[in-house]
Amino acid sequence: MRDVTAVELVLRSTRVITPGGMRAASVAVAAGRIAAVLPYDAGVPAGARLEDLGDDVLLPGLVDTHVHVNDPGRTEWEGFWTATRAAAAGGVTTLVDMPLNSLPPTTTVEHLRIKQAAAVDRIHVDVGFWGGALPDNLDQLRPLHDAGVFGFKAFLSPSGVAEFPELDRERLARSMARIASFGGLLIVHAEDPHHLAAAPQRGGPRYADFLASRPRRAEDAAVAHLVAEARRLDARVHVLHLSSADALPLIAEARRAGVRLTVETCPHYLTLTAEEVPDGASEFKCCPPIREAANQDLLWRALADGTIDCVVTDHSPSTADLKTDDFATAWGGISGLQLSLPAVWTAARARGHGLEDVVRWMAARTAELVGLDDRKGAIEAGRDADFAVLAPDETFTVDPAALQHRNRVTAYAGRTLYGVVRSTWLRGERVAVDGEFTEPRGRLLTRTP
Ligand SMILES: [Zn+2]
DSSP: OOOTTSOOEEEEEEEEEETTEEEEEEEEEETTEEEEEEETTOOOOTTOEEEEOTTSEEEEOEEEEEEOOOTTTOTTTOOHHHHHHHHHHTTEEEEEEOSSSSSSOSOSHHHHHHHHHHHTTSOSSEEEEOEEOOTTOGGGHHHHHHTTOOOEEEESSOOSSTTSOOOOHHHHHHHHHHHHHTTOEEEEEOOOHHHHHHSOOOOSSOHHHHHHHSOHHHHHHHHHHHHHHHHHHTOEEEEOSOOOGGGHHHHHHHHHTTOOEEEEEOHHHHHOOGGGOOTTOGGGOOSSOOOOHHHHHHHHHHHHHTSSOEEOOOBOOOOGGGOOSOTTTSOOOBOOTTTHHHHHHHHHHHTTOOHHHHHIIIIIHHHHHTTOTTTSSSOSTTSBOOEEEEEEEEEEEOOGGGOOSSSOOOTTTTOEEEEEEEEEEETTEEEEETTEEOSOOOOBOOOOO
8 A cells, every 4th residue: 555645755955944044954755745854864765766955955935925917818918827937937836816917807706716717727836816805896805715815905096907996995994894804814005096196297218207106105104094994993904015114113113013914025126226227117117116225225124123024026017018118107017926036035145134034035924924834935844845946156147038927028137146046846846947847737725714
């Protein structure tokens, strides 16, 4: 009789990133899960294959909880096949898809089923889904929660697509209360529409004009309102893609006071600055915008002290023709899925952080955010055998032609980054190595009930 728990694979490295830190270890894999983290020189069980990684770092596959796949409906922007290949190439083994920019958006159970059907058998990494909170789908929230979405996204200002309208304050409160009533998570694009409307809207190719049109105070006011409502309704709320460092003191104070607030930021806010964006270069356009270097320093400090929980890509591509040189009308969104690990690692190491920190921000904390920390986000017994193998001291220059994204538009073109992803493993199978991929082995994920 076959013993299904027999160790089939041992991954050995002088540098394995475990929850307790980086150390030499041998990681035993059985039935697609981590069976044990053993001493480096532990014997290899009979029948098991040894994969000796030398000094390359073994880290948990990243968990990216903010990805716009756009499939079905806008698959010319991105699709499950291409997005998950980009993820696998970049060391990301789990992604959670945003409810908008696909058609339909993920705002009813029926729509969720359409999305899942579009993804199944076409994904190279595991994929879960966020639901959407719209002005008119209040009664869909509980059914979507029960169907396994990880939470609900809402906008306070226009989303950029007509089929996903924002919530006004009254509807935000109603949705937040409903989601809190069943213990769900509300995730919010936090820019206040009144502050945006009051800001100068000059349009055109100058980045300084675009930056002025999405001021920090729009984010700060929206975050303040979310904090107040989360406190009043005892709701769990997550601030998406925080860019304004001016909101950090308020966030820190709210968290100290016990408000159930979590916060993410993105690689582009941590690695690119407003000062260096060329005029007309709308591959750098996203909302909220990339801000000044001094603002970026404060975001890093907040990551270090835990005021910001995690780093996610907000990978949000479009076709190249929508990236015009007018910042007012160009599509807003930065494609970062394949490059997020080296981009963040390059900046992190320059600021004295270790790879353990990067793993905490991009795997452990994101898995916790969506309740996948029973399965994903760390190298410890019982979790899925999802790994990235990284050569952290090797560099490469970003060549758009090497990207797996459907549209090879990138704000990182020509940059030299540290950290070459040698291979990516999903449930004990090597799914990506050197730009080659196995057939899709990803699974659809649902929230742990
Ligand atoms: Zn987004």
